[in-house]
Amino acid sequence: MITVVTKTYNNIEPDNREILRYAGCMEPDNNVNTLMQSSLVEAAAVLSGKACYVVLSQEELEEIPELNQVIKGSQDLQYLLRGCSKIVVMAATIGVGIDRLMAKYGKIAPSKALMFHAIGAETIEKLCDMVCQEISQELGAELTYRFSPGYGDLPLETQRTVFDILNPPKHIGLTLQESTLMAPSKSVTAIMGVKN
Amino acid sequence: MTFREYLKNNKVYLDGGMGTLLQERGLKPGERPELWNITHKDIIVEIHRAYYDAGSNVVSANTFGANVLHFDEVELKTIIDAAVANVREAANASTSQGPKFVALDIGPTGKLLKPLGDLDFEDAVEVFAKTVRLGVQAGVDLIIIETMNDSYETKAALLAAKENSDLPVIVSNAYGQDGKLMTGATPTAMVALAEGMGADAVGANCSLGSAQLVDVAQELLSVASIPVVIKPNAGLPHTEGNKTVFDVGPDEFAQTMAEIISMGVRVAGGCCGTTPAHIAKMVSETKEIAPKALEDKGITMVSSYTHAVVFKDEPILIGERINPTGKKRFKQALVENDMDYILTEGINQQEKGVHILDVNVGLPEIDEVDMLTRAVCELQAVTDLPLQIDTADTVAMESALRRYNGKAMINSVNGKVEVMDAIFPLVKKYGGLVVALTLDESGIPSTAEGRIQIAKNILAKAQEFGISPKDIIFDTLAMTVSADNKAAVATLDSLAYIKNQLGCHTSLGVSNISFGLPNRDAVNGVFFGMALERGLSAAIMNPYSSEMLKTYYAFKMLRGMDENCAQYISKADSFGTVAPKTAVTGSVAASQEAMDLRQAIIKGLKDMAYQMTKEKIATVEPLEIVNQEIIPALNYVGQGFEQKTMYLPQLLMSAEAAKSAFQVIKEAMPKGGNNKGTCVLATVKGDIHDIGKNIVKLLMENYGFMVVDLGKDVKPAEIVDKVVELHAPMVGLSALMTTTVPAMEETIVLVREKAPWCKVIVGGAVLTQEYADKIGADKYASDAMEAVRYAEQICVGE
Known part of the structure; x- marks a missing residue:
């Protein structure tokens, strides 16, 4: 029986340089820094990191034909997972709060909306790093890098398979839209290999 | 005995986990458990029966995800019929004593509703309605709406249940570790919403183990006048070898449930990881605990999708600025459909510290039903304050109340029979705190006695509709003192009587008192203070008026509602007389x-x-x-x-x-400004990213173009219709994803067909010059400035 593990994270620390990079501003002046700092404070109050994942052995993978097929059908994934005995399927989100801030400031201050967009992008990346590091520690093995639906030859439609397996709406409040976009928007799903 | 009758005086035991037990018996990830009602009927009946045998009074049919998003309608009927029959069969087979009821189980759709996601509220209502109707046909005794982690979806499901059945409805939400729903609502806010709409019980399940749910239970019990339901998980899951194990066993579970039931919880069961053994142990440990009698808490409150505003001792401020009366610029915004102007008014008032926003967008020349509904929805996308929906048009009122996410304030009803007959059914159906004006067919009585009598009439009529006095807040009508020097006295005397003798809350549109007088602010501030001292619960007021704010914070401080004078001191500097500024700070x-x-x-x-x-x-x-x-x-x-x-x-x-x-x-110069040219902007169908589009809009407006922003996820036909209507020389389309570029192409084809004069500018993360050429755009703009420069070229060329 396959267990979906759910975890919450309240202490994600984004890297300011990365936020500025996402915001398209590598040389911030005082005004931009002030904008970023005030946005960070506002964002911190609403960020809610959650992740769920499964670790699947080869046999367990065989029991889930849809996923098995998807993996077999992607040369990029085959290459990524070569020599891996297990795979990890994960989903993570930082919650609806940042979407609300982007919606609010999109109406009245697009510069702030842009900043929240950048903070969200950086925060979800950092969250994924934390999740992967934890999984890696728990398994006592290294993970490959994260490969998401829509990368390389892995169709975006794979999102539906990932959602069928993990049921992220139930575990972490992450939903899939008709367009295969996720809501909340600052979210990631990924497949990784566990290196032997 | 019906379920409602049984619930009145008894504790009710629900069942425990189903999904986790099915996984143990081989349900695969991604496989729909509802299909097992047909394919593994014996297992399902056996589990149901084990729960009845363990002492459950209510067993839920295996219909958690049975809806038209997962099954076609024919299949759905077969599944729900089979699921309900399975529970009936188990009930008949069980040897346990006590009444046995069958519930239709309704879980979330797994989608987020707009504006956060892509599921429209009315579509969600229809999804749930189909399940409800099939459940009713199959003969269930009650409906359990559970594991909802969003207040809006909860409302959709509850509305569907109420509109399509007379069955009792239990509403149960999944709270996170922060004690809130995933989309932010507190337990109190959920009680406001569910109780307001007539749920039979309200509570919490899933997400948390029983120990963490104690706090949530405590809060629910402190505010709910209806029974509270608690269905915890058996702790958290972990893997042991090849098995998933939950860390709370039957003994520990029963112990915490005994504590929770002693607190006053009336409906108890288990969620993920709980088994018939958990339920059996809980029943045996708690059956001697006497059910706590229900009491009407008499709490007056409204809510948004995050929090409730409770009317108690501290007076509540209701911002009055979203209202075109006497405001030229606001009227212009309404006529021009300038929603951003309205939203900015909302956000600015929130920053001034109001607790609730009044929303009035009535103007003879606009479609108020559409405008009010959109204003309410869009305001709820940018502010978490509860709203007071303010209209004399009952169709607009119903449309806005229906879409409102939470329990709204309703402005208003009065003593006229016709008005009460129109408004009270809406209060009953959608929930709400209704402002009742003390006037009737013969007008506004000049004396306090006359107004008090009308208040009593209104209360009596409300009772006929089953509306409790706690959901009525009286406005004893501030009339200008310049016309009658006893006007303020009548208002205040009736206000004090209603507060003290009738025990109801009161509200006033304070500034009417000074109509026609010079330096109105001075009069308003003092009158506000007098009203507060007589027990005024809420004021509809101008939050930019420093006199009003001075009075409010000074009153609270002097009345002992401001510990260490902290609020007053923190606000004292802001009592300037500066007019409202544009929203949000830049660095100063x-x-x-x-x-x-x-x-x-x-x-x-x-x-x-x-x-x-x-x-x-x-x-x-x-x-x-x-x-x-x-x-x-x-x-x-x-x-x-x-x-x-x-x-x-x-x-x-x-x-x-x-x-x-x-x-x-x-x-x-409101009419002024030379429009260089009109540009229709939209993020295309299927795409919800609008940051880039908003940036283009801002810059184009600054450069003198008139921008008509259609928003995100806009259908090709809607975009082209607008282009044709305005004969716009250009249209800007944004798409962020490869999957939505086809929608962009489709839009361009339609533009070429219906509006051949129109130039098409495209932009967005996935686009390139090559892509833009392929889909036939006139211009690929890699950033907003490039779009502006191109627009200038076009319009000079014209």
Whole structure:
């Protein structure tokens, strides 16, 4: 029986340089820094990191034909997972709060909306790093890098398979839209290999 | 005995986990458990029976995900019929004593509703309605709506249950570790919503183990007048070898449930990981605990999708600025469909500290039903304050109440029979706290006695509709003292009587008192203080009035509602007389330096740019300010951006500063400004990213173009219709994903067909020149400045 593990994270620390990079501003002046700092404070109050994942052995993978097929059908994934005995399927989100801030400031201050967009992008990346590091520690093995639906030859439609397996709406409040976009928007799903 | 009758005086035991037990028996990830009602009937019946045998009074059919998003309608009927029959069979087979009820189980759709996700509220209602109707046909005794982690979806399901059955409805939400729903609602807010709409019980399940749910249970019990339901998980899952194990066993579970039931919880069961053994143990440990009698808590409250505002001792401020009465600029915004103006009014008032926003968008020349509904929905996308829906049009009222996410304030009803007959059914159906004006067919009584009598009539009539006095707040009508020098006295005397003798809350539109007088603020402030001292619960007021704020915070402090005078002290500096500014702060750190308007815009200092323009416009012609200061500043920044000496955030901050300067210009010459050309903007169908589009909009507006923003996820036909209607020379389309580029192409094809004169500008993360050429766009703009430059070319060319 396959267990979906759910975890919450309240202490994600984004890297300011990365936020500025996402915001398209590598040389911030005082005004931009002030904008970023005030946005960070506002964002911190609403960020809610959650992740769920499964670790699947080869046999367990065989029991889930849809996923098995998807993996077999992607040369990029085959290459990524070569020599891996297990795979990890994960989903993570930082919650609806940042979407609300982007919606609010999109109406009245697009510069702030842009900043929240950048903070969200950086925060979800950092969250994924934390999740992967934890999984890696728990398994006592290294993970490959994260490969998401829509990368390389892995169709975006794979999102539906990932959602069928993990049921992220139930575990972490992450939903899939008709367009295969996720809501909340600052979210990631990924497949990784566990290196032997 | 019906379920409702049984619930009245007894504790009710629900069942425990189903999904986790099915997984143990081989349900695969991704496999729909509802299909097992047919394919593994024996297992399902056996589990149901084990729960009845363990002492459950209510067993839920295996219909958690049985809806039309997962099954077609024929299949859905087969599944629900089978699921309900399975529970009936188990009930008949069980040897346990006590009444046995069968519940239709309704779980979340797994989708987020708009504006956060892509599921429309009415579509969600229809999804649930189909399941409810099939459940009713199959003969269930009650409906359990559970594991909902969003207040809006909860409302959709509850509305569907109420509109399609008379069955009892239990509403149960999944709270996170922060004690809130995933989309932010507190337990109190959920009680406001569920109780307001007539749920039979409200509570919590899933997500948390029983120990963590104690706090949630406590809060629910402290505010709910209906029974509270708690269905915890058996702790958290972990893997042991090849098995999933939950860490709370039957003994520990039963112990915590005994504690929770002793607190007063009346409906108890288990969720993920709980088994018939958990339920059996809980029943045996708690059956001697006497059910706590229900009491009407008499709490007056409204809610938004995050929190409730409770009317108690502390007076509540209701911002009155979203209202066109006497406001030229606001009327213009309504006529021009300028939603951003309305939203900005909402956000600004929130920053001034109001607790609730009044929303009135009535104007003879607009479609109020549509405008009010959209205003309510869009306000709820940018502010978490509860709203007071303010209209005399009952169709508009119902439409807005239906879509409102939470329990709204309703403005208003009065003593006229016709009005009560129209408004009270809406209060009953959608929930709400209704403002009742003490006037009737014969007008407004000049005496306190007359107004008190009307209040009593209104209460009596409300009772006929099953509306509790706690959901009525009386407005004893402030009339101008300039027409009758006893006017204030009558208002205040009736107010005090209603508060003290009838035990109801009160509200006033304070500023009416000074109509026709000079220096109205002075009168309003004192009258507000007098009313507060007589027990006023809420005021509909202008939060930009420093007199009102002074009175409010000083009153609270003097009345012992402000510990250490902290609120007063923190607000004291802000009691200036400055007019409302544009929303949100730019940095004013540089405000000491000598600076002209041009520099303020270049540096992106929004507040300063606003103030400077305001000062300048007293002596300088508006157009001269635009041409000598604003445009040169915009050009400087625009060129800087193009030459990569300035970056996007700086470009935007400058653009926002310019916009706030333009706001002053626009107020000075509302009809003025030469429109360089009209541009229709939209993010295409299927795509919900609008940051890029909003940036283009801001810049184009600053450069003198009239932008008609259709928003995101817009159908091709809707975009083209607007282009044709306005004969717009250009349309800007945004798409962020490869999957939505086809929708962009589809839109372009339709533009070519219906509006061949129109130039198409495309942009967005996935687009390239090559892509743009392929789908037949006129222009690929890699950033917002490029879009502006192209628009200038087109419009010069014309």
